[in-house]
Amino acid sequence: MTTTLITGANKGLGFETARRLIAAGHTVYVGSRDAGRGREAAARLGAKPLLIDVTDDASVAAAAKAVEADGGLDVLINNAGVEGRREDNSVIGAADLTAADMRTIFETNTFGVVRVTHAFLPLLRRSAAPVVVNVSSGLASLAGITAEGTPAYAYPGLAYPASKAAVNVLTVQYAKAFPEMRINAVEPGYTATDLNGRTGTQTVEEGAEIIVRMAQVGRDGPTGGFFTQAGPLPW
Ligand SMILES: NC(=O)c1ccc[n+]([C@@H]2O[C@H](COP(=O)([O-])OP(=O)(O)OC[C@H]3O[C@@H](n4cnc5c(N)ncnc54)[C@H](OP(=O)(O)O)[C@@H]3O)[C@@H](O)[C@H]2O)c1
Numbered sequence: 001m002t003t004t005l006i007t008g009a010n011k012g013l014g015f016e017t018a019r020r021l022i023a024a025g026h027t028v029y030v031g032s033r034d035a036g037r038g039r040e041a042a043a044r045l046g047a048k049p050l051l052i053d054v055t056d057d058a059s060v061a062a063a064a065k066a067v068e069a070d071g072g073l074d075v076l077i078n079n080a081g082v083e084g085r086r087e088d089n090s091v092i093g094a095a096d097l098t099a100a101d102m103r104t105i106f107e108t109n110t111f112g113v114v115r116v117t118h119a120f121l122p123l124l125r126r127s128a129a130p131v132v133v134n135v136s137s138g139l140a141s142l143a144g145i146t147a148e149g150t151p152a153y154a155y156p157g158l159a160y161p162a163s164k165a166a167v168n169v170l171t172v173q174y175a176k177a178f179p180e181m182r183i184n185a186v187e188p189g190y191t192a193t194d195l196n197g198r199t200g201t202q203t204v205e206e207g208a209e210i211i212v213r214m215a216q217v218g219r220d221g222p223t224g225g226f227f228t229q230a231g232p233l234p235w
Helices: 012-023 035-045 057-069 099-109 111-125 159-177 204-215
Strands: 003-006 027-032 048-051 075-078 131-135 182-186 226-228
Touching: 003 012, 003 057, 012 027, 012 035, 012 204, 027 035, 035 048, 048 057, 057 111, 075 111, 075 204, 099 111, 099 159, 111 131, 111 159, 131 159, 131 204, 159 182, 182 204, 204 226
Parallel strands: 003 027, 003 075, 027 048, 075 131, 131 182, 182 226
Antiparallel strands: none
16 A cells, blocks of 8 residues: 655545545545645545645645655655636636746646655655656647647637646656656546636546546556546647
8 A cells, every 4th residue: 555645635636536545545645735725625535634835845845854754655646736717717818828827827737746746756766666647638638739629629728738738748758767656647537626617527536537547557557658547648
């Protein structure tokens, strides 16, 4: 059984992933940027709460220190993410996107992955079977967003797909750098969560499937790939 950290696990796909991994017998840290929300979620799940804001170097360093002192880490799930929708749930399109909008999304979705991975790498390298799961998006697939007539093609946003495409590149490069680890990107599918104003068409139970599967991938499992529950996705 492994010890797993899931960032942004106080709700949504991260919370459901925690529930499933705990049910399978794993020890889980529920990462949350808010102490109260994290404590409450961890108590409901029977998990360990961990205060971690992926945009904050000091917060991430303190979280890594706490996990190290508590015994280490086998599985890191980089799940915390933002889509950057407006108050009315609309997506910022090409005409309105500013560099500041872009920076905000990248700070969490992309730089957050690097910040957390870098801080927890020493712990993962001490694990007998280290695993990293990067929660990406189907919108990160260039093949997907150029396939006319599909929902991915019709999505008007720029920052979110770009931030997740960068996560896919990070996944490939980390996987090549650390062949002893299993490091994969996953696409949960369009899931009803606060991220999209609950407009997603899947349940969190369905969306979490591939995250849970890749978190438990064996030592002979794939690495450096991009997967949905149905199988590999084109980049
Ligand atoms: N829902 C979908 O259709 C879908 C599809 C493809 C990929 N994804 C990806 O799945 C992942 C989970 O999203 P979700 O749909 O479950 O959305 P969600 O319910 O909004 O959950 C997002 C989580 O990320 C946390 N978070 C945001 N910024 C953070 C920060 N700076 N530090 C730490 N935690 C932070 C949130 O915390 P707070 O509660 O404090 O805001 C929340 O716990 C994201 O990476 C998302 O891009 C979702």
